[in-house]
Every structure is written in C-alpha cells, then in structure tokens.
Amino acid sequence: xxxxxxxxxxxGMGNLRSVAKALEHVAPGKSVVISSNPDEIASAxxxxxxxxxxxxxxxxxxxxxxxxAAVLDAASNKPFLGICIGLQMLFEHSEEGDAxxxxxxxxxxxxxxxxxxxxxxxxxxxxxxxxxNQVYQSRDQGxxxxxxxxxxxxxxxxxxxxxxxxxxEELSLVAGYSEYPNSFTSAIAKNNLFAVQFHPEKxxxxxxxxxxxxxxxxx
Amino acid sequence: xxxxxxIPCLDVxxxxxxxxxxxxxxxxxxxxxxxxxxxxxxxxxxxxxLDITASSDNRGLILHIIEQVASQVFIPLTVGxxxxxxxxxxxxxxxxxxxxxxxxxxxLNPQMVADAAQRFGSQCIxxxxxxxxxDNQPFEWEVFTHGGRKATGLDAVKWAQHMxxxxxGELLITSMDRDGTKIGFNNPxxxxxxxxxxxxxxxxxxxxNLQHLVDGVKLGGADAVLAASIFHYGExxxxxxxxxxxxxxxxxxx
Numbered sequence: 001x002x003x004x005x006x007x008x009x010x011x012g013m014g015n016l017r018s019v020a021k022a023l024e025h026v027a028p029g030k031s032v033v034i035s036s037n038p039d040e041i042a043s044a045x046x047x048x049x050x051x052x053x054x055x056x057x058x059x060x061x062x063x064x065x066x067x068x069a070a071v072l073d074a075a076s077n078k079p080f081l082g083i084c085i086g087l088q089m090l091f092e093h094s095e096e097g098d099a100x101x102x103x104x105x106x107x108x109x110x111x112x113x114x115x116x117x118x119x120x121x122x123x124x125x126x127x128x129x130x131x132x133n134q135v136y137q138s139r140d141q142g143x144x145x146x147x148x149x150x151x152x153x154x155x156x157x158x159x160x161x162x163x164x165x166x167x168x169e170e171l172s173l174v175a176g177y178s179e180y181p182n183s184f185t186s187a188i189a190k191n192n193l194f195a196v197q198f199h200p201e202k203x204x205x206x207x208x209x210x211x212x213x214x215x216x217x218x219x
Numbered sequence: 220x221x222x223x224x225x226i227p228c229l230d231v232x233x234x235x236x237x238x239x240x241x242x243x244x245x246x247x248x249x250x251x252x253x254x255x256x257x258x259x260x261x262x263x264x265x266x267x268x269l270d271i272t273a274s275s276d277n278r279g280l281i282l283h284i285i286e287q288v289a290s291q292v293f294i295p296l297t298v299g300x301x302x303x304x305x306x307x308x309x310x311x312x313x314x315x316x317x318x319x320x321x322x323x324x325x326x327l328n329p330q331m332v333a334d335a336a337q338r339f340g341s342q343c344i345x346x347x348x349x350x351x352x353x354d355n356q357p358f359e360w361e362v363f364t365h366g367g368r369k370a371t372g373l374d375a376v377k378w379a380q381h382m383x384x385x386x387x388g389e390l391l392i393t394s395m396d397r398d399g400t401k402i403g404f405n406n407p408x409x410x411x412x413x414x415x416x417x418x419x420x421x422x423x424x425x426x427x428n429l430q431h432l433v434d435g436v437k438l439g440g441a442d443a444v445l446a447a448s449i450f451h452y453g454e455x456x457x458x459x460x461x462x463x464x465x466x467x468x469x470x471x472x473x
Contacts (some may be wrong), residue, residue, distance in 0.1 A: 017313065017315055120220070133220070162342070
C-alpha cells in the first residue's frame with residue numbers, strides 16, 4: 001500500500017479543511033488526509049500539525065486521542081509543519097490556562113501585554129493580534145534563508161490571529177519574526193521541523209508558496 | 220507593522236451572490252468563486268458573506284458557496300446572517316468559513332456567544348452590532364436587531380464590552396443611520412467602541428468614497444473597514460482603495 005503523502009493531524013479542535021484544501025491546491029498529485037489515527041500519521045511521508053482554540057483544550061484533546069507519541073515521533077523524523085497552536089504546543093509551557101505543552105523545545109508561550117500597547121503612530125494595539133503582518137526571515141550567518149522561505153520576499157505579509165506567542169530559549173531555533181509592537185518569534189526551524197505562528201493556508205500567494213515549499217522540502 | 224484590513228462584503232440569498240439597491244431588484248452578481256477570486260487578486264484582506272435569505276428553508280444553501288470559494292481562495296472568509304446556534308457555527312466552519320458572525324442571536328441568547336467561543340475559539344467568533352443614534356436613552360447609541368427594526372434598550376458601547384468579555388474575538392460595528400447613505404462611517408460610534416474594548420473592530424455602513432475608508436481608520440479607530448457597493452459597482456477596486464489609504468499614511472498590505 002502506498003503511504004499517505006501528507007497527514008494533517010486532527011485532534012478535534014477546530015476546522016482543518018482550510019489547511020487540507022490549501023495543501024491539495026499546491027500539491028494536486030499528492031494524497032492529503034485529515035487524520036486522527038496514530039498509525040496513519042506514523043506512516044505518512046509528511047505531517048502538518050495545525051491548531052485552533054485554547055492550548056489547554058488542544059493538549060487535552062491530543063492526549064484523549066492518543067496522538068502525543070505519533071506527533072512527537074513525526075516532529076523528530078519527517079518533514080513536519082506546525083501552524084499556530086501547533087507551534088505553541090511544541091514548547092514546555094503556556095500561560096494560557098497554565099498548560100504544559102509537549103516540551104520538545106525549551107521555552108514559554110506568553111500573552112501579548114494587553115495594557116498600553118501602542119504602535120509607532122501612538123495608536124492602541126488590539127489583542128488578538130489579527131490580520132496581515134510582516135514576517136522577517138532569519139538568515140543563516142547572512143547567507144541562505146531556510147528552504148521554506150524560498151520565493152517569499154523578506155518582510156512579506158502573512159495572516160495572523162492569536163493572543164499568545166512563543167519565547168524559545170534556544171535562539172538558534174528562530175527562523176522568522178514579526179513586530180507587535182515588539183519583536184516576537186513567528187517561525188522556528190530545526191532539522192526536519194518548521195513551525196509558524198501565522199496561517200499560511202490563509203495568507204494568499206505568500207502562504208501558498210510556503211506550503212508548496214513544504215510539500216517539496218527534502219530536509 | 221500590522222496592516223489595516225479592507226473587507227469587501229458580498230450578499231447571498233437563496234444560494235446566489237446578488238447585488239441590488241436597498242435589497243430591491245436583487246440580481247445575480249455572477250459566479251461566487253469568480254467574484255471572490257477577483258477581490259482576492261485585487262488584494263482584499265478578507266471576504267465577508269452575508270446571508271440575506273428570507274426563508275430559513277433556503278439558508279443552508281450558502282454552505283455550497285462557502286465550500287466552493289474556500290477550495291479556491293486562500294484568504295480568511297467570514298459568514299454572517301441567520302446564525303441561530305452553535306450548530307450553525309459548526310456547519311459554516313466545516314464548509315470552510317474561518318469566522319462566523321453572530322448578530323440577533325447574540326442579543327436574544329448571549330450565552331450562545333460564550334458557548335461558540337468556548338467550543339471553536341474566540342478567533343472565529345465575530346459579534347455584529349447594529350447601532351443607531353438615539354435621544355430617548357441615557358446613552359448615545361442603541362443596539363438594534365432584526366436588520367435595524369427592533370430596539371433592544373442596550374447601550375452599544377457597553378454591549379460591545381460585554382460581547383468581548385463573553386469571548387467575541389472581533390466586533391463588526393454597523394451604523395444603521397449610515398448604512399446605504401454613502402456619507403461615511405459613524406466615526407464617533409466606532410471610536411467609542413474601539414477605545415472601550417481590547418479586540419479588533421470592523422467599521423461598516425455608509426462608505427461612499429475612499430476618504431471614508433481613511434476616516435474610518437484615522438477618526439474611527441477601526442482595525443478593518445468593510446464596504447460593499449463601492450466595490451461591487453466597479454467605482455473603485457480594492458487595490459485603488461489600498462493605494463489611496465497608503466498615500467494617506469495608513470499601513471496596508473499592497
């Protein structure tokens with residue numbers, strides 16, 4: 001039996017159709033499945049780990065479906081793309097509901113300070129951080145950028161909707177950042193893993209380019 | 220820096236995208252996917268579909284439109300109109316909507332906003348507030364329901380705060396005094412709400428020209444501006460609107 005090309009991990013939190021549809025759009029020849037089956041995730045060639053809602057609920061539902069081991073295994077062994085809460089869950093702990101994460105990476109998930117956030121025009125900044133913001137790409141010693149940034153302009157806008165963001169302890173993980181109003185980590189990369197705070201599946205051409213880069217990525 | 224958003228709004232009735240003047244002489248505006256793609260190509264930051272279907276029998280027909288659009292257009296899609304319960308929210312999200320806007324039901328049953336936010340996350344729950352200036356109340360703007368026909372006795376600013384506290388991730392503010400007038404947003408109303416809540420607000424109702432969009436952001440404190448007719452009738456493209464806003468010093472996605 002042929003392996004599934006791309007498995008989108010389904011743990012019952014939110015709508016995964018958008019992610020699957022965008023992947024099908026950029027990879028018409030590949031099989032994309034939305035799956036809550038650990039064996040299917042284990043046998044897929046690539047894994048996308050999305051997430052919506054609150055992190056404590058996401059962690060609880062992930063465990064209720066027995067998916068923790070399959071996700072951790074995929075994150076260490078095959079092309080893996082985390083999106084939104086799927087990025088946050090990779091860390092040790094979140095302020096949101098004082099929840100423990102998967103602990104793959106050292107660091108915290110913290111909330112934007114709500115009071116007194118202003119942009120450079122003195123305008124009040126809202127939480128959630130919602131809309132299109134610029135994403136700046138980290139470059140390896142000023143040389144090449146990560147394969148998933150290929151064909152995407154440095155500073156291109158991606159669509160965000162979130163109130164919490166990750167603070168990795170290992171700064172070498174940071175693959176991209178945005179400003180609201182201070183810099184925060186919006187993409188991380190390590191070996192076969194890439195994870196983003198924004199929603200590539202809702203980010204028009206820049207997002208589709210990133211997903212296309214992911215489905216063709218050979219880390 | 221985060222960009223201010225421009226959101227074209229499309230009316231849907233009986234499963235068709237339509238345009239008309241004041242709900243009269245509704246005619247097909249064309250293929251929903253083509254319309255959505257056109258706005259996407261012009262640089263629309265999101266799209267809102269408003270179901271104005273009169274009969275509840277035909278309200279489910281919007282699901283097909285959302286499914287079609289969501290498989291071809293990869294920007295956020297919001298759907299509103301006739302959302303009565305958590306189950307309606309679920310069906311719209313499953314069809315491919317990213318956000319669902321709740322209006323009359325939020326007033327009749329505020330708990331539904333809390334339930335939907337709890338179940339699906341605040342990021343996908345928009346509460347739409349239709350407000351009108353009144354002089355028979357101890358406050359300036361009153362919330363109306365049923366398309367602006369029914370007064371509720373609620374202060375729009377306090378109502379906005381209450382909805383945000385129940386879990387609305389965004390508020391869509393429509394001035395019933397301005398809707399269809401083309402004289403501009405009700406900026407004092409929008410500013411009062413924007414200052415009173417932490418969540419983003421979308422200004423709606425009254426856009427007649429591009430300066431109105433600029434004023435909505437600069438005077439009304441809107442995080443996003445929604446407009447229908449100026450885009451549908453080809454007066455302006457979304458791109459022209461963004462270029463104008465950028466010239467006026469507003470951060471937009473170009």
